[in-house]
Amino acid sequence: MQLVALGINHHTAPVDVRERVAIVPERMETHLRSLLLQPAVAEASLLSTCNRTELVVALDDADAPAPLDWFRHACAALQKPVDPYLAIFRGPLAARHLFRLAGGLDSLVIGEPQILGQMKDAYELAQRAGGVGKWLGRTYQQAFAVAKRIRTDTAIGANPVSVAFAAVSLARQIFGDLSRHTALIIGAGDTAELTLRHLHGQGVRSITIANRTLARAQQLAAPYGAQAVPLAAVPAVLERADIVLSSTNSELPILGKGTVESALKARRRRPMFLVDLAVPRDIESEVASLRDVYLYTVDDLRGVVQEGLQSRQAALAEAERIVDAQVDAFVEWCNAQQAVPLVKALRGGMLRTRDVETERALADLAHGHPPEQVIRRLAHDLTNKLAHGPSVQIRRAGEQGDAALLDAMRRLLGFDGNA
Incomplete structure (x- = not known):
């Protein structure tokens, strides 16, 4: 069995590539079930966020190729080769990738917690689709444990740094005091909620939330005294917004150049x-050509994000040490799996010998043989039969001068060097 992680992320691909290969939530399960049908794929999960589209598989043949053709086909909308943007991890490196991902160490914003929730969603989907077995189950549970320990034992999440926080920070740099300005949030997911929290924290009181499902927008808006409108109302309310932050799962742009120009x-x-936090993008790139418009994508926030990372560098080194220790533990577990068939065969053989000798002893007792005699014979025969195989191999190793095998047998049987 071999663990493989592959895909594209914000390190390997720009936003215009990531948005073309992003998998919308409605299609995730269909794609995952298709992946599970690929040759040698025994277990699988899929993760698609604004910063990455990746798969993790357990191959039932360690020499089997990674499902690259499946990923290329899934990325057909890109209409150009995806290979230059691919990152592939195998074995312990795949485990390390997942551990770092869960701990927020591979995110655009180091230490952000949102990716952990997205990974848990991916894991639950994989469970529903029958894609989780011993290998992915172990890897994901260990990844979640790594994330918890990083949060508990380091200060990596002490400062509220996230893409949403970076976006609001950038707005503050442009407008100064945000309390005098109005904001429009398009979408009502986790990123939108985090953005709303940061805007409210900066004193913005005139906030409108637009969402395809009005009830969800109302639910999000209520605690902050914000206004909720349906997505179709965006053109009408856009002209009142100084700050627009969009984060939806739409496959098509929400805001076009003409709509923004009219506003x-x-x-x-x-x-x-305007800040477009969505992948695929919610705002047409042509909007950036308009005068009096400041348009940023998730990739444009890197500089703002970096300012908030300086305080996390010491914590980052500590978090990496936690990951290293867990990778070592994962490797030990993988190595132990190689011994499982041998342990099962050994125990199976011993149990069969036990059952045969037990039945013989019970038969002797049923025929009236003295119990003490039966017990002594049972102990004698069990000892001889269980010791026979190892004794033959030890004797043969001695005759052939195989010192390595003799030493291994001593360690296996728990004898010291003088035995």
């Missing part, structure tokens, strides 16, 4: 700050 005219050219 700018109604605003009499007052500047508008």
